[in-house]
Amino acid sequence: MGMLDGTVAVVTGAARGIGRATLEVFLEEGAHVVATDLDGDGLAATVAATGHDADRLVTVVGDVSVEADADAMIAKAVDTWGRLDCLVANAGVIPLSTIDETSVEDWDHVMAVDGRGMFLTCRAAIRVMAEQGSGSIVCLSSISGMAGQASQAAYGPAKFVATGLTKHLAIEWAARGIRVNAVAPGTIQTDAVNALLESESGRAYVEQMEGQHPMGRLGQPREVAQAIAFLASDRSSFVTGEVLAVDGGYLAQ
Structure with missing residues (x-):
């Protein structure tokens, strides 16, 4: 018996990184x-690697920032298994830029995916969960959504949206049996971070971030996924409105 046994969940941005690790942990x-x-294509490759068939795992290809797509992701759970117990609102983009390097188009893109996409998927999930009288939502914030960082002029504010949305929705829907929490990862060794190592400036950034985490290393996607699974499960049944840092001590400084 796993701690999510029988739970019906939607995980956005599941093709790679923290989303992929969350998918794997949830299935386990x-x-x-x-x-x-x-x-x-990335989603199909990830699903194939899990080795699970359609009785436990189905997919939706779509853009969380598009209302119809976000609604379809939630509807797929209800249509397939008749309910929705958990949403992991993970999909996002992570640009690194100072404000003078950030175009209006860059800002709008980050806010569309990380901000509006989280709003749309949470709204669709809450509409289902409110009828059930139960549910758990876990949003992906970041240390950049809890404290200021350099070169995060668009990404950081978008993650403050995730933090704020978590707090407000938790209060708004607690009486209807819906819990809303978030995780705030530190720098995690995802494919995107590994790609930074291909350039000199990227390597310098990663080395700097390693040094700023008191544990002296980057986090692993699975370490974040395990925290998400806890918040999604009944083991955190009296926890709502919490932003759980999974950051090797970064925010404790």
Whole structure:
């Protein structure tokens, strides 16, 4: 018996990184999962690697920033298994830029995916959960959504949206049996971070971030996924409105 045994969940941005690790942990813990991503090929490869068939795992290719797509992701869970117990609002983009390097188009893109996409998927999930009288939402914030950082002029504010949305929705829907929490990862060794190592400036940034985490290393996607699974499960049944840092001590400084 896993701690998510029989739970029906939607995980957005599941093709890689923290989303992929969350998908894997949820399946290990017994959940039924709708895995979504904008990258259909990447999503298909991730699903194939899990070795699970359609009785536990289905997919939706779509863009969380598009209302119809976000609604379809939630509807897939209800249509397939008749309910929705958990949403992991993970999909996002992570640009690194100072404000003078950030175009209006860059800002709008980050806010569309990380901000509006989280709003749309949370709204669709809450509409289902409110009728059930139960549910758990876990939003992906960041240390950049809890404290200021350099070169995060668009990404950081978008993650403050995630933090704020978590707090407000938790209060708004607690009486209806819906819990809303977030995780705030530190720098995690995802594919995107590994790609930074291909350039001199990227390597310098990663080395700097390693040094700023008191544990002296980057986090692993699975370490974040395990925290997400805890917040999604009944083991955190009296926890709502919390932003759980998974950051090797970064925010404790």
